[in-house]
Amino acid sequence: MLKILISVSELIKTYITGRTNEKGFDMCGIFGCIMENGKAAPVIHASMKRLEYRGYDSVGIATVSNGKLTVKKDQGKIDDVHKIVNLDDLPGSIGIGHTRWATHGAPLKVNAHPHVDCNGETAVVHNGIIENYAELRSELENRNHTFVSKTDTEVVPHLIEEAFKKNPTWTLTEAFVDAVKKLEGSYALAVISAKEPDKIVCARNESPLVIGVCEKATYCASDLTAFLPMTNKAVMINDGELVILTPGHYEIRRIQDGSEVIRKPEIIDWTPEMAVKQGYPHFMLKEIHEQPETLRNTLRAQGHYLDLLSTFLDRASEVFLVACGTSYHACLAGSYMFSKLAFLPTYPVYASEFVEQHGKSVNIDSTILAVSQSGETADTLGAVMCSQQRAATILGLTNTVGSTLTRVSRVYIGQQSGPEIGVAATKTFTSQLSVMAQLALKLSTKRGKCSQDEMDTLAEKLELLPETVEAIILTQEEKVKQLAKKYRDAKIFFFLGRGINTATAYEGRLKLMEIAYVPAIAFPAGESKHGPISLIEPGFPVVFICPKDGATHKTLIGNIMEMKARGASIISIIEEDDEEIKALSDDYVEVPKGIPEVLSPIPFVIPLQMLAYHIASLRGLDVDQPRNLAKSVTVE
Ligand code: AGP
Numbered sequence: 001m002l003k004i005l006i007s008v009s010e011l012i013k014t015y016i017t018g019r020t021n022e023k024g025f026d027m028c029g030i031f032g033c034i035m036e037n038g039k040a041a042p043v044i045h046a047s048m049k050r051l052e053y054r055g056y057d058s059v060g061i062a063t064v065s066n067g068k069l070t071v072k073k074d075q076g077k078i079d080d081v082h083k084i085v086n087l088d089d090l091p092g093s094i095g096i097g098h099t100r101w102a103t104h105g106a107p108l109k110v111n112a113h114p115h116v117d118c119n120g121e122t123a124v125v126h127n128g129i130i131e132n133y134a135e136l137r138s139e140l141e142n143r144n145h146t147f148v149s150k151t152d153t154e155v156v157p158h159l160i161e162e163a164f165k166k167n168p169t170w171t172l173t174e175a176f177v178d179a180v181k182k183l184e185g186s187y188a189l190a191v192i193s194a195k196e197p198d199k200i201v202c203a204r205n206e207s208p209l210v211i212g213v214c215e216k217a218t219y220c221a222s223d224l225t226a227f228l229p230m231t232n233k234a235v236m237i238n239d240g241e242l243v244i245l246t247p248g249h250y251e252i253r254r255i256q257d258g259s260e261v262i263r264k265p266e267i268i269d270w271t272p273e274m275a276v277k278q279g280y281p282h283f284m285l286k287e288i289h290e291q292p293e294t295l296r297n298t299l300r301a302q303g304h305y306l307d308l309l310s311t312f313l314d315r316a317s318e319v320f321l322v323a324c325g326t327s328y329h330a331c332l333a334g335s336y337m338f339s340k341l342a343f344l345p346t347y348p349v350y351a352s353e354f355v356e357q358h359g360k361s362v363n364i365d366s367t368i369l370a371v372s373q374s375g376e377t378a379d380t381l382g383a384v385m386c387s388q389q390r391a392a393t394i395l396g397l398t399n400t401v402g403s404t405l406t407r408v409s410r411v412y413i414g415q416q417s418g419p420e421i422g423v424a425a426t427k428t429f430t431s432q433l434s435v436m437a438q439l440a441l442k443l444s445t446k447r448g449k450c451s452q453d454e455m456d457t458l459a460e461k462l463e464l465l466p467e468t469v470e471a472i473i474l475t476q477e478e479k480v481k482q483l484a485k486k487y488r489d490a491k492i493f494f495f496l497g498r499g500i501n502t503a504t505a506y507e508g509r510l511k512l513m514e515i516a517y518v519p520a521i522a523f524p525a526g527e528s529k530h531g532p533i534s535l536i537e538p539g540f541p542v543v544f545i546c547p548k549d550g551a552t553h554k555t556l557i558g559n560i561m562e563m564k565a566r567g568a569s570i571i572s573i574i575e576e577d578d579e580e581i582k583a584l585s586d587d588y589v590e591v592p593k594g595i596p597e598v599l600s601p602i603p604f605v606i607p608l609q610m611l612a613y614h615i616a617s618l619r620g621l622d623v624d625q626p627r628n629l630a631k632s633v634t635v636e
Contacts, residue, residue: 212227290427399416476589
């Protein structure tokens with residue numbers, strides 16, 4: 001309990017200064033590596049590849065050796081830039097790297113990181129946004145500093161240079177602190193300098209930063225998957241902290257007063273293999289196939305925290321389920337589970353709309369369950385901060401231990417999906433649904449809303465879902481591949497479901513849009529006749545999600561007939577013995593029978609994930625790094 005109190009008070013101190021709803025952060029990947037010996041550049045290059053899902057507009061590396069800084073950078077993806085400049089060929093055992101998702105300054109070489117000072121002695125990489133960079137820049141230009149880029153980041157090396165001018169006896173750390181204290185906004189920064197070629201200094205404010213340590217080397221990164229092949233000893237860095245890295249050592253200090261912070265490394269139970277493709281053509285396909293395993297892991301989620309969370313939900317007078325994208329779809333499905341199993345009304349809300357929709361009414365009696373696999377999505381954190389300022393209770397569901405969401409949550413639960421590299425969320429979605437179902441069952445038990453038999457049956461079916469999903473992948477993928485071939489050039493799709501599978505329909509649509517760039521529309525099937533059906537023409541592909549259990553099966557058949565009457569091509573996701581819908585469908589994919597409707601989104605979404613994947617792959621698209629997207633959206 002003590003640990004939680006400290007972090008919340010620190011956080012409130014940070015946020016009472018009215019920093020919520022500010023313009024968000026730049027989302028990139030930073031990495032630093034300092035070793036006793038050996039070349040740092042190849043290590044940085046390989047680690048940047050593991051961070052490339054955070055942004056891939058440009059890449060750059062800087063190293064320091066023999067008192068000299070070397071910088072290589074260019075616009076484009078790491079593999080393409082490497083072909084031109086050879087990112088492995090920089091001297092020295094100390095270096096920093098950056099992969100960018102541009103906000104300030106176009107994705108051009110001149111705006112690529114690392115940025116250096118006028119003398120080319122100090123190099124900086126940055127993830128975040130420096131809000132007051134414009135005034136800092138004009139001050140520095142008035143002091144004859146020359147700027148070459150349009151970025152906010154470039155003020156940092158010049159501020160360090162200016163600090164050294166102000167006090168030449170200062171160490172790099174002292175000059176860095178002087179510079180950082182002038183910054184407003186968010187940052188994860190890493191700095192090296194030819195002036196002090198034996199350390200890396202880095203600092204964090206609101207953007208993620210984690211340190212990896214082993215015997216002869218130390219690393220800093222935006223995400224621990226970057227250094228996982230080298231070490232699973234990770235140290236989470238808090239806002240307002242700086243870290244001095246030397247080979248095998250790290251020293252944490254508070255930026256404000258320089259006081260030392262003692263923090264031991266945590267052992268991360270992820271294996272490096274979990275972060276590489278293991279022979280799959282894409283991370284997304286690997287992650288789809290990992291779901292039987294990740295669902296087993298999620299069923300091992302810590303019971304104690306499930307109990308704690310369900311106690312908070314049980315006592316709450318109003319519950320908002322807040323998230324973005326795929327995580328929002330898990331919230332939508334969760335709201336059906338909570339009301340159907342525990343008679344608990346909950347309100348799923350798009351995080352980007354929360355402040356506008358509920359910012360004024362959320363209060364001390366409100367409970368927010370924020371869901372985010374990365375734990376860093378700015379819109380979701382923005383909704384959480386707004387609610388926290390109004391004393392609401394914050395609960396968290398995330399896949400990333402140590403993320404900001406885990407820091408701001410009164411209680412959070414880790415969903416145990418392992419690292420998800422593909423930008424399109426797959427295994428994290430089914431894990432989120434499994435946690436929602438486990439919470440709803442616990443709540444139902446607490447509230448005595450279901451008979452023991454019902455509870456036992458549901459619990460048993462939930463335990464069986466990993467095998468169910470395994471059977472779908474093994475027996476249906478070939479069929480889905482044929483479907484993808486048939487519909488690869490379709491211009492538009494409808495995804496329809498009823499009840500809890502409205503959420504599954506939304507998720508199927510999002511997957512197809514985000515990786516295959518196919519326009520798709522999803523809505524509750526009952527809404528068809530209130531407008532969308534006017535779009536239907538012969539051959540128009542309409543995907544129906546049709547569990548056999550529950551009240552929706554009959555009405556869904558009516559909706560299928562409506563579409564069929566206008567010539568639509570019916571693609572149904574059905575239970576294996578559902579002859580009625582099979583007869584109405586042009587194509588169908590089967591899932592094992594006997595799945596309770598309230599759990600059905602988990603197995604029924606698998607064919608939709610596979611359909612989107614195979615259409616995108618047939619189209620030769622970059623499935624793992626779709627255009628215009630990034631894995632962790634840290635911009636509001
Ligand atoms: C889903 O495939 C997308 N990557 C995106 O919609 C994502 O779900 C959304 O950005 C939320 O991310 P989070 O779960 O990390 O908060």
